[in-house]
Amino acid sequence: MTNTAVWHAASEADTIRLAALLASWAEPGALLSLDGDLGAGKTRFSQAFAQAIGVQGVVNSPTFTIIKEYEGERMPFYHMDVYRLSVEEADDLGLDEYFFGKGVTIVEWASLIRELLPDERLEVYIEHLGDEARRITLKGIGALYEGWCGQLAEMGADKA
Numbered sequence: 638m639t640n641t642a643v644w645h646a647a648s649e650a651d652t653i654r655l656a657a658l659l660a661s662w663a664e665p666g667a668l669l670s671l672d673g674d675l676g677a678g679k680t681r682f683s684q685a686f687a688q689a690i691g692v693q694g695v696v697n698s699p700t701f702t703i704i705k706e707y708e709g710e711r712m713p714f715y716h717m718d719v720y721r722l723s724v725e726e727a728d729d730l731g732l733d734e735y736f737f738g739k740g741v742t743i744v745e746w747a748s749l750i751r752e753l754l755p756d757e758r759l760e761v762y763i764e765h766l767g768d769e770a771r772r773i774t775l776k777g778i779g780a781l782y783e784g785w786c787g788q789l790a791e792m793g794a795d796k797a
């Protein structure tokens with residue numbers, strides 16, 4: 638079963654609001670997979686998410702470091718960017734330790750390593766529509782994430 642929602646962000650603040658909402662629902666072992674073109678806002682979303690789970694300090698793009706671990710007030714935050722990795726290279730990193738660890742994980746460009754991702758996850762797809770306008774399509778796979786999409790729909794988000 639899956640559930641979907643579409644979040645229409647008219648401004649950067651709207652993206653931050655969505656990230657903070659999802660962070661408030663997140664629990665250890667949760668996974669958000671992010672996709673969307675360069676500059677869509679994957680890293681900006683991740684920064685807002687990190688801040689909302691209580692990560693102090695700066696969250697940079699992990700493009701060159703691949704994986705960064707942060708201490709959050711509520712739980713650790715694992716931030717990945719797999720853009721530069723092949724599936725084989727990603728497989729060698731032992732990502733399951735993060736996916737099934739004590740923290741919450743966000744993977745930028747996650748669709749590139751889809752076969753390595755746990756079945757249950759929230760897929761987030763960000764489209765650049767204009768200046769600050771973004772269409773953010775969310776697809777929940779698994780009961781936890783379907784519930785999140787359901788809650789977003791109740792708040793007025795569209796169905797995909």
Ligand SMILES: Nc1ncnc2c1ncn2[C@@H]1O[C@H](COP(=O)(O)OP(=O)(O)O)[C@@H](O)[C@H]1O
Pocket residue numbers: 646647648649650651652673674675676677678679680681682698745768769770771
């Ligand atoms: N609605 C919005 N959501 C996210 N980012 C936005 C939005 N409006 C403007 N931006 C800007 O767009 C840029 C997105 O860059 P970034 O998050 O690094 O993209 P990506 O990680 O997808 O390549 C940032 O400079 C951010 O400030």
Ligand SMILES: [Mg+2]
Pocket residue numbers: 679680698718745
């Ligand atoms: Mg990025």
